[in-house]
Amino acid sequence: MDERRYGEWVAVRVDGHVAELLLDRPEAMNAISTELARGVTAACGELAVHGGVRAVVISSTQARAFCAGADLKERNGLSDEEFGRHRAVLRAAFTGVLDLPVPAVAAVEGFALGGGYELALSCDLIVADPTAVVGLPEVTVGVIPGGGGTQLLPRRVGAARAAELIFTGRRVAADEAHALGLVDELTERGGAREAALALAARMAAHSPIGLRAAKRALRTGSGLPLAAGLEVEDAAWRTVAFSPDRKEGVAAFNEKRAPRWAKPPIA
Numbered sequence: 645m646d647e648r649r650y651g652e653w654v655a656v657r658v659d660g661h662v663a664e665l666l667l668d669r670p671e672a673m674n675a676i677s678t679e680l681a682r683g684v685t686a687a688c689g690e691l692a693v694h695g696g697v698r699a700v701v702i703s704s705t706q707a708r709a710f711c712a713g714a715d716l717k718e719r720n721g722l723s724d725e726e727f728g729r730h731r732a733v734l735r736a737a738f739t740g741v742l743d744l745p746v747p748a749v750a751a752v753e754g755f756a757l758g759g760g761y762e763l764a765l766s767c768d769l770i771v772a773d774p775t776a777v778v779g780l781p782e783v784t785v786g787v788i789p790g791g792g793g794t795q796l797l798p799r800r801v802g803a804a805r806a807a808e809l810i811f812t813g814r815r816v817a818a819d820e821a822h823a824l825g826l827v828d829e830l831t832e833r834g835g836a837r838e839a840a841l842a843l844a845a846r847m848a849a850h851s852p853i854g855l856r857a858a859k860r861a862l863r864t865g866s867g868l869p870l871a872a873g874l875e876v877e878d879a880a881w882r883t884v885a886f887s888p889d890r891k892e893g894v895a896a897f898n899e900k901r902a903p904r905w906a907k908p909p910i911a
């Protein structure tokens with residue numbers, strides 16, 4: 645396993661075909677400062693073109709919080725002009741997570757609030773333990789969910805539930821979060837990171853070209869009218885159907901062995 649740091653607050657560990665992006669600013673509950681955002685952007689940029697990585701887990705190095713959202717201390721002293729520049733830096737980070745070309749899983753223990761929950765929403769799946777507390781409290785601090793929450797949350801749980809959570813800014817404990825679909829899996833206490841890594845490893849055992857194409861189809865087709873969505877699927881299907889992976893997958897099945905996938909072409 646190799647580990648690399650991206651600035652002071654972000655690290656990436658790659659173990660086989662699974663990469664773990666660790667938020668490592670425990671003293672501020674991984675609050676998203678300009679510096680932490682720059683680290684996330686740089687890490688996601690490298691993971692996006694790392695041909696050996698087939699799934700990513702985003703986790704925290706401490707159990708009290710996955711991420712407590714935007715850094716309210718740093719923001720407190722920013723001019724409007726500085727705040728605009730700050731947002732551009734954070735936008736690159738959130739977009740970097742959202743646009744990871746492989747399956748991404750958030751491992752949430754403790755607080756995931758505001759931009760912290762929006763980072764988790766930018767992943768494909770969210771695995772939480774019973775200490776998880778999620779929510780979008782932005783209206784309580786004079787802003788709105790600006791990390792994609794007003795768009796990602798309704799797509800996950802529906803417009804009415806998203807409205808209730810955004811307008812009330814309330815925190816949701818793990819059991820209710822799981823029942824509402826705010827998180828996808830609930831583990832035993834302290835088990836979210838291990839479960840997320842195990843889930844990522846299961847996915848990463850499969851066709852790297854197929855995983856990337858399936859994510860493109862899921863993301864690009866989301867919200868489209870069915871006919872247009874099916875065209876998106878067809879285009880994604882073609883990138884796999886005539887690839888080495890399909891040939892290897894069929895051969896492995898017939899030879900009753902595990903597939904030996906090649907590195908995918910990096911777009």
Ligand SMILES: CCCCCCCCCCCCC[C@H](O)CC(=O)SCCNC(=O)CCNC(=O)[C@H](O)C(C)(C)COP(=O)(O)OP(=O)(O)OC[C@H]1O[C@@H](n2cnc3c(N)ncnc32)[C@H](O)[C@@H]1OP(=O)(O)O
Nearest residue numbers: 672675712713714715716734735738758759789790791792
């Ligand atoms: C997907 C593509 C989208 C494309 C567009 C993307 C654009 C991206 C730009 C937007 C980025 C997201 C913006 C987001 O929507 C806005 C926000 O996130 S606003 C902030 C929301 N978060 C909160 O309101 C939570 C604030 N924190 C708390 O309520 C509490 O700290 C807590 C988490 C409930 C924990 O409480 P306690 O257990 O009592 O612990 P403490 O409060 O003592 O905290 C410990 C320590 O951490 C510091 N800290 C905690 N949270 C923050 C924070 N958000 N910012 C800065 N520092 C924080 C706290 O001050 C303590 O430090 P100490 O004072 O002891 O030094």
